Amino acid sequence: MSILAIEAAGPGVTLQDGGRHGYLRFGITAAGPMDPLMHASANRAAGNPLDATAIEVSTGGITVGAAGGPLGLALLAPGFRVALDGAALPEAVALTLEPGQILAVRAGDAGSWGYLAVSGRLDVAPVLGSNATHTRSALGGFDGRGLAAGDRLPVADGRAGDGAPHRLVVPWLARNARTIRVVPGPQDDYFAPDQIAAFLDGPWTVLPRGDRMACFLDGEPLKHARGHDIVSDGVAMGAIQVPGNGLPIVLMADRQSTGGYPKIATVIGPDIGRIAQLRGGTSLTFQKVTVAEAVAARRIERDAVREPVAREPVVRTDFASDFLLGLNLVGGVTDGAG
C-alpha cells in the first residue's frame, strides 16, 4: 500500500470529506470543507467521488512525499505557491508524486484554502460515518487533529496518474469573491429596514482572526431593533449572526449546531466557498437573493463539477497566480481543450 507522508504541515491543515451528516440533532457539527466546490473539484480531478476525503490546506501550507509507490495527486490551491522538488508548478495541477519527490504548497498572495486529493482512497478510520475533522471536539480525520510532520496516510486503491504534471482547467472556480449573495433571515425581523439596507451595502472588511468556525466582519455596527439575545435555535451553514456589538459573524463549517444570536441573513451555499477564501483585510458587500435564485445558483455549480476536469500540459515555468489573471486565460484554455 502506498503512503502519503506528511513532511511538514502548518496549523489548520486537516482531512475533510463531504461532512459528518445526520448528527446535528445531537450537537455534532458537520465540519467538511470550507470551500465545498473546490474540494469537490479536486476530488473530481483526482477521479474520486466528489465527497471523498482530501487534505484541506490552510495558509499554514503543507509539504508531502510518497512512500511505497507513486501517488496520483490533484491539487487546487488558487493563490498559493506550489513547487515539486523546488520547481514551480501551477496552482491547479495534477501530477504523479514518485517516492523521493517533495511537493510543497505555501501561502501566496491570495486564497485561504486549497485542496489536495489523492487518486484512490485515504485509508483513515471514519468516526460517525465520516473522515471530516472537527478539531474543537477532537473528532474525526487523523486522530481528531490537524495533520503534522511525521503523519503517514495510507492510500488504498491508489492510482499513479499519467506522468508529467498537467495544469487543471477549472473555469467554474473563477468566482466573484467580493459580492456575497444572501437570503434574508431567519431573524431579519430583529432589525429595522434601514439596518438591513446598511447590512447589505456594507462594505464589510474580513478580520484576520477568522477560522474554520467563523468569519468575523468589521464595519459600521448594526443596531438591533429587538435586543440581541434569542432563545437558541438551529444554525445553518453560512448563517450571519449579529451579536451585541453589532458586527456580523458568518458561521462556517465548524459552527455549532445551535446558537442564541439573531441571524440577519444566510450566505447561499454557492457563496460559502467564496467568502471562505477571502483573506483578512479584504472588503465585501452582500447581495440579497431569493431562495429560488439561490437554488438556481446551486444547480449551476452542481452541474459544473460533474463535468470532466480538462488538463493541459505544463509548458510555462512562471506561474504567478494564474487564477488572479482572470477569466480570459481560463476561457482561452477551455476553448483549446474543448
Add this chain to the structure above:
Amino acid sequence: MSDVPDEPRLLDAGEAALVVEFGTTVDPAISDRVLALDDALGAAPLAGLLERVPTYRSLMLHYDPLVLDRETLVARVRSLAAGATARAATPTLWTLPCCYDAPHGEDIVQVAQRAGLSPDAVVSTHAGATYRVYMYGFAPGFAYLGGLADVLAVPRRQSPRPPHPRNAVMIGGGLAAVATVPMPTGWYVLGATPARLYAPERDPSFFVGAGDQIRFEPVDAATFDALTAREAAGEAVARRGEARR
C-alpha cells in the same frame, strides 16, 4: 402555560434549511409541538430532507433543495404540524448516577454561596428534580435540560471557567445540562456522571433523545469509579424507565 400558536412560522435559513418556529421562549408546551413535528417527519421519510434539529422552540430542517423543493417541504410541514400536537410515544425517563463529591462537584461551594444555600441543599435540590431534555447543542452530546429548581437559577459566569471534565453535570442561567467533551464553560459544575451520553464508537452513539427525561441519583466517589469502569467495559450504567407525562 403560554399560548402556542396553531400554525408555526416558517423562516428560511438560506436555500437549504427551514426553521419551523412554534414560539420564542423556553416552554414545555412549545417543546412538545416541536418534538411532535420532529416525530411525525421522522415517521414518514421525505427524500432530500437531510437532518432535523429540534431546539427549545423550533425545528430546523436541513434539506437538499436540488432533491426536495421548498414548496413540497413546506406543504408537508404544514399538513403534519396541523395534526401533530402531542407526541406519539411516551418519553423515556433515564436515571443517571451522579457523583457530587470531590473531586467532581468542583463548583458546588460557589453555587451554594450565590444561591444562599448550604452545599448539601444544592445537591439535594438538584438531585430531587426531574429534568426534560429540550435539545442538544453547543458541543457533541451537550444536552440542555429544563426543570431546574428556581433557587438554583444562578446566572452564568461573566467569563468562562477552564474546561469542565468529561460527562460534567452543570447548571447555569436557570437551566441544567449534561456535557460530554471537555470545553471551557460559563456554567457551574455540580458533579459528574459515569454514564456517557455520547460515545462515538458505541452503537447507538447517543441514547438519550430530545424530549426524554432525566433524574440524577447521587453516588459516592468510589461508586462513581466502579461505574465508570463498568461503562468503559461496555456496560450501560444509565437506567431506563418510563417517564410520567
